[in-house]
Amino acid sequence: MKKQFKGRRSLIASFVASALATAAAGPGMVWAQESGATLEGKADANAEVTVKNVDTGLTRKTKAGSDGTYTIVGLPAGTYNVDAGPGTEQTVTLSVASTETLDLGKLQTVTVSGTRLVETKTSEIGQIISLHDIDTVPQITRNFLEFADTVPGVVFSVDQNHHTSIRGGAQNDDSVNVYIDGVGQKGYVRSGLSGQSDATQGNPFPQLAIGEYKVITSNYKAEYDQISSVAVTAETRSGTNHFAGEVFGLYSSDHFRAETPGELNTVPNVKTPSKDKEFGLAFGGPVIKDVMHFFVTYEGKRYETPITVNIAGNVPANVVAQLPAEALGQLGPAQIKFTENLYFGKLDWEPTADDRFVLESKVRRETGDGNIGTGQAKSSSTVNDNNDTRV
Incomplete structure (x- = not known):
């Protein structure tokens, strides 16, 4: 279920403060490499080339060289109006982590189409997962990495306990790394992706916050570290010049x-109470039109998963019957509880055509039962907490 709604400017301060204030007071800050797009091509010699994002108003300018070549770097993925003088105006869509070419010769007829450019100057082998794909392609989980399963050579899997994993080719899960706005999500001390390893039932990042991402399966650049099979580089969504939001709920x-x-083995047959609840919302808009924008999102999970506690091995029934009543009472149906909150x-602030400042905060809070099942009763289970805060 999705719903569009309007907001008021008077609510901006509270939304931004609630999303950023807690993390801003945190112990550490992460600096990221740029994951934006590069636009290059040819125009008239010494012409001024201007690009403007149609949604946020972000504007960048450069001057073409004496041979007409130009380059504009660090552009967030999105749709842009590009022009180098009268008769050269074009509207194009740029993808995340790409270098794309657009020649701006004078046109007889100007057509505004928002054509997505094709990257032609790279040896990387990869595929773009767009926001349209994320919004429209059916999925089993709310894990944004599930869409990478559509890329040849990439496998995303979900087991019966909601544990997810992603791998490339014949290599294991630890060979993959995910970069969100240029920041790697892989630990330097322990292998595995943050929010994906340790058999968590949660998601590594709120899906509502992902704008689009690129799955690179071969020939990735040296800037991608801790990787030997697949690199996933994602760009988060930003607020635009219009207030907008969406909500979802699954039950x-x-x-x-x-x-x-x-x-089925109980007499009478009684189902163990179980629930799967997922819900969330996103909201964004302008603080100052064309200059400053905000975006906040929250996603939550509440799982109560049924599981059967039994004795390991083929133990005869007459032996099991001799167990103390307290031990026998712990065999049979049980629950695994899991709670996740993602913020x-x-x-983002663009004070001039040459400067852009972005402050981001991600908070993940998870808690869940562990070690329940074969040979392990509820009374001997553990509680696993997984907390992560990044700014």
Whole structure:
């Protein structure tokens, strides 16, 4: 379920403060490499080339050389109006982490189309997952990496306990790295992606915050570290010159599933109470039109997953019957509980045509039961906390 809604300027301060203030007071700050697009090509000699984002008003200018060549770097993915003087105006869409070519010769007829340019000057082998793909392609989870499964050579899998993993080719999960706005999500001390490893049922990043991403399966550049199979470089969404938002909600319970094998063995057959709830919202807009914008999002999970506690190995029933009543009472259907809260906030400011400042905050809070199942009863389970704060 999605819903569009309007907001008031008077609410801006509270939205931005709630998303950014907590993280700004945190112990550390992460500096990222640029994951934006580069636009280059040819225009008239010494012409002034101007690009303007149609949604945010972000503007960049450069002067073509004496041979007509020009280059503009660090452009966020999006749709731009580009011109180098009368008769050269074009509207194009740039992709994340790409270098794209656009020649601005004078046209007889000007057509505004928003054509997505094709990157032709790279040896990288990859594929773009656009915001349209994220919004329209069906998925099992709310993990944005699931769409990478559409790229040849990449496998995204989900097991019966909601644990997800992504790998490239015949290599294991640890060979993949994900970069969000230029920041790698892989730990330097422990292998595995933040929010993906340790058999978590959660998501590594709120999907509502992802604008688009590129999956690179071969010939990636040296700037991508801690990787040997697949690089995923994503760009987060930003606020625009219009207030807009969306909400979603997913719900399922034991009323919508069949009995598990453990529940079928109980007399009478009683389902263990279970629920799957996922929900979230996103909201963004202008603080100062064409100059400063904000974007905030929240996504939550509440899982109660049924599982069967049994004795490891083929133990005869007459032996099991001799166990103390307290031990017997712990066999059979049980629950695994999991809670996740994901927060993301972004404030971008372009005071001039040459400067852009971005402040981002991501907070993940997870807690869930562990070590329940074969040979492990609820009474001996552990509680696993997974907390992550980045600015």
